[in-house]
Amino acid sequence: MKFFTGIPVLFALPMASAHSPPTQTVKDDVIAFAQSLNLSTALSADIVALFRQQTKPARGNADLACQITRLIFGPAYSDPITDNSTYTTLADNNWSQSCRLRPSCIIAPRSALEVPAAIKLISFLDIPFSVRSGGHSANLGWANTGTGILISLNGLTEISLSADKTVASIGPGNRWDAVYEALARHGVGVLGGRVPDVGVAGLILGDLFWGLKGGSGNFGIVTRFDLATFPELASFRYEVLRYLATQNEKLLEAQEEYQRVGELDSKSGVMQLINADTSLIALVYAGGSVDERPAALEPFYGVPRISPLVGPTVGGLAGLTQAFTPLFSRPAKRHTIGVVATGIDVALYKSLYARYESFRAEAAQRANTSPSLVMQIISKSAIGARLPLRLDKPF
Numbered sequence: 001m002k003f004f005t006g007i008p009v010l011f012a013l014p015m016a017s018a019h020s021p022p023t024q025t026v027k028d029d030v031i032a033f034a035q036s037l038n039l040s041t042a043l044s045a046d047i048v049a050l051f052r053q054q055t056k057p058a059r060g061n062a063d064l065a066c067q068i069t070r071l072i073f074g075p076a077y078s079d080p081i082t083d084n085s086t087y088t089t090l091a092d093n094n095w096s097q098s099c100r101l102r103p104s105c106i107i108a109p110r111s112a113l114e115v116p117a118a119i120k121l122i123s124f125l126d127i128p129f130s131v132r133s134g135g136h137s138a139n140l141g142w143a144n145t146g147t148g149i150l151i152s153l154n155g156l157t158e159i160s161l162s163a164d165k166t167v168a169s170i171g172p173g174n175r176w177d178a179v180y181e182a183l184a185r186h187g188v189g190v191l192g193g194r195v196p197d198v199g200v201a202g203l204i205l206g207d208l209f210w211g212l213k214g215g216s217g218n219f220g221i222v223t224r225f226d227l228a229t230f231p232e233l234a235s236f237r238y239e240v241l242r243y244l245a246t247q248n249e250k251l252l253e254a255q256e257e258y259q260r261v262g263e264l265d266s267k268s269g270v271m272q273l274i275n276a277d278t279s280l281i282a283l284v285y286a287g288g289s290v291d292e293r294p295a296a297l298e299p300f301y302g303v304p305r306i307s308p309l310v311g312p313t314v315g316g317l318a319g320l321t322q323a324f325t326p327l328f329s330r331p332a333k334r335h336t337i338g339v340v341a342t343g344i345d346v347a348l349y350k351s352l353y354a355r356y357e358s359f360r361a362e363a364a365q366r367a368n369t370s371p372s373l374v375m376q377i378i379s380k381s382a383i384g385a386r387l388p389l390r391l392d393k394p395f
């Protein structure tokens, strides 16, 4: 203190203000912010009061953000102290353990109108955040945050149909099985995921929609998807065939044959999954009857198989995805996923398969693992008809 004696007070003031912004400016900002939230006067005043009580800087202050959030959102708010059971359920609503984190608090908006307030708060205070639809991500730290606010969209579960049934309006908190079941009651379906508990928004924004492709939760929060419906998706032929692993090379040959010839019939589609002991091939065909094997899918019938997971059925996406449910084991595991895109080349498929087999054997010695190899056929007709990704053009 002695050192400063005699230094004019005038000098000391600017020093202080360089470290903490002048009180008045902060207050104006805060008042404008509180007013922008469209709350009652009393609630706005409470928010301003919370800022006044802070001893730490407001920027980046997750505790303050959570206190404000609690005032604004009431029962749509949870943290580990005030509502640990809701908090724990939402925080662990993970498909993959790799994404299990502990956010400071969670907001689960009950309507689209509540989403802007959450975003205003997060950006005003500059708080790390994460947005979750279904949480079906395997990327480390995705769909959750360990340092800020999780916005869980699980409360936005609208499913409605336009009067003429051509457009379904779907909230991002839905999972595909619920969507398929609800729409099947009206004789229509929408294009979505094959895994029943995948969230609607993660799949569409992660995989399908051109404008936000790859953006996942990073460019904005979609509060409703209006999807075109197709009656064909409520009633088509499907079956899920099962093969012993000893047939895998033959299956890859069948796949190549289908890709060269069968897929020219745009009514046909194939999903394939290679696991340790058995492989599954789901064969789908628009229209068709139980008794009639679609010629386009013939290559797969030629390979010796064991009893099917699902026999020939005429049904919708709800039934087909339910059949897959036992394949996606719970409780959650840790996942890692790698993807490579190739042209049609059976020699390459076989060498990828050999690589998979040696990886599987090696991994089994080190940990309790269950590697799968999935080959996803993106057909010419799918690219030409509706996919917005332009996979026919070089990246």
Ligand SMILES: *[C@@H]1O[C@H](CO)[C@@H](O)[C@H](O)[C@H]1NC(C)=O
Residues within 6 Å of the ligand: 038, 113
């Ligand atoms: C603002 O609040 C009023 C009253 O609660 C509500 O009716 C209105 O929809 C809100 N407006 C917006 C844009 O959130």
Ligand SMILES: *[C@@H]1O[C@H](CO)[C@@H](O)[C@H](O)[C@H]1NC(C)=O
Residues within 6 Å of the ligand: 080, 081, 084, 088
């Ligand atoms: C919340 O519940 C979980 C699971 O029961 C428990 O591990 C954790 O300690 C609890 N947290 C608090 C702050 O009580």
Ligand SMILES: CC(=O)N[C@H]1CO[C@H](CO)[C@@H](O)[C@@H]1O
Residues within 6 Å of the ligand: 092, 093, 094, 095, 096, 097, 100, 330, 331, 332, 333
């Ligand atoms: C919804 C869900 O699968 N939650 C799981 C998340 O991970 C933990 C740990 O494995 C499980 O206990 C939860 O059931």
